[in-house]
Amino acid sequence: MLPYPILTISLTLMWMLLNGFTLGHLILGALVAVFASWAMASLRPDKPKLNKWYLLPKLFFIVLYDVALSNIAVAWLIVRGRAKGRKAGFLTIPLEIKDRTALALLAIILTSTPGSVWLEYDSYDGSILMHVLDLEEEEQWVATIKNRYEKLLMEIFA
Amino acid sequence: MIYPAADLPLSVALAVAFFLLVGAALALIGAIGFLRLPTFYERLHAPALGTSWGIGGIMLASMIYFTVSSSRLVIHEILIGIFVTVTTPITFMLLARAALHRDRTARRDGVPRKYVGPEERPNPEDVSDAS
Numbered sequence: 001m002l003p004y005p006i007l008t009i010s011l012t013l014m015w016m017l018l019n020g021f022t023l024g025h026l027i028l029g030a031l032v033a034v035f036a037s038w039a040m041a042s043l044r045p046d047k048p049k050l051n052k053w054y055l056l057p058k059l060f061f062i063v064l065y066d067v068a069l070s071n072i073a074v075a076w077l078i079v080r081g082r083a084k085g086r087k088a089g090f091l092t093i094p095l096e097i098k099d100r101t102a103l104a105l106l107a108i109i110l111t112s113t114p115g116s117v118w119l120e121y122d123s124y125d126g127s128i129l130m131h132v133l134d135l136e137e138e139e140q141w142v143a144t145i146k147n148r149y150e151k152l153l154m155e156i157f158a
Numbered sequence: 159m160i161y162p163a164a165d166l167p168l169s170v171a172l173a174v175a176f177f178l179l180v181g182a183a184l185a186l187i188g189a190i191g192f193l194r195l196p197t198f199y200e201r202l203h204a205p206a207l208g209t210s211w212g213i214g215g216i217m218l219a220s221m222i223y224f225t226v227s228s229s230r231l232v233i234h235e236i237l238i239g240i241f242v243t244v245t246t247p248i249t250f251m252l253l254a255r256a257a258l259h260r261d262r263t264a265r266r267d268g269v270p271r272k273y274v275g276p277e278e279r280p281n282p283e284d285v286s287d288a289s
Contacts, residue, residue: 017234071184071211074203078191088200090270111247114188114206117199118247119254129270131254133203 003041008033048101051158059152066148067113074114074133082134089135090119093142094127097150102157109149116141166227174223181215188212198257202250209246213239 002008008030015029077083097103103121110118115133122128132141166174184207191204217235224232261269 014237017237067210071207074191074207075184075187078187078194078204078207088197090199090268092270107247107251108244111250112206112210112243114203114210117202117206117250117254119251119258129258131199131202133200 002034002037004037004047007040008037011036046100049099049157052155055152055156059149059156062148062152063109063112070113070115077134086134086136088131088133091130091132091135091138091141092127093130093145094125095146095150096126097154097157098126099153099157102153106145106149106153110145166223170222170226174219177215177219177222179215181212181217181219184208184210184215185212199254202254206246206250209242213242 011033012026012029015032016025019025019029095103095106097106107118107121110116110130117131119129119131135141188204188207191207192201195201195204217239220235221233258269258272262272
């Protein structure tokens with residue numbers, strides 16, 4: 001009956017956040033959510049296979065911290081100008097994750113981090129092309145993404 | 159009922175002002191960077207300031223202010239944050255790939271090439287010899 005339970009729960013929660021936490025809105029919101037997730041089911045999206053979902057909050061806080069740091073770095077770069085010898089540049093990073101949801105999540109993480117933009121994903125060799133504002137050390141960027149995000153994402157989406 | 163802003167406790171007012179100013183400042187700096195950075199790909203980075211902690215700060219300020227002033231939990235702003243975060247990559251990627259496509263078609267320097275299909279790719283051994 002519920003093809004996408006997480007979607008249904010999130011939609012109900014969203015309905016109640018917007019309209020108020022009452023019993024009436026719980027019933028109405030759940031009804032809307034069930035029909036909406038049936039509509040979604042007819043699109044047949046890939047069902048994400050969550051393995052260690054309890055690592056999601058950890059990922060969330062790591063990202064929140066990293067985004068705050070890079071916010072400061074980019075704001076500083078815009079206000080004070082670029083330090084001598086630093087330049088922006090393209091970067092190709094080979095990835096091991098193939099799961100679509102994990103890739104989408106990584107895309108969201110990288111674009112929300114000021115200073116790095118996800119340009120395109122190559123499904124043939126599983127690499128991403130990205131552009132970074134401060135290409136300090138190429139290896140460092142690759143290491144951050146592979147060790148900090150990709151490992152965690154691979155554990156979450158097995 | 160909502161109290162007027164002047165009746166807010168000092169500590170709350172300070173927290174609200176702090177987050178509001180941080181968020182607004184980041185959004186402003188992002189806009190300045192959007193105007194001043196030299197190349198298109200660099201300009202793509204600037205608005206991310208506004209869409210990450212820029213909106214985050216303003217969101218937090220709004221949540222604190224309305225939660226305290228109406229003395230009930232007001233957190234629906236979080237939906238704005240979630241939807242902005244989830245939808246910006248779509249716009250960014252669309253813009254970036256359009257720019258890449260143009261630059262590749264014009265064979266502009268400094269833009270990485272795109273290999274379509276396995277037969278167009280350089281032989282990995284050739285590449286390692288060249289580098």
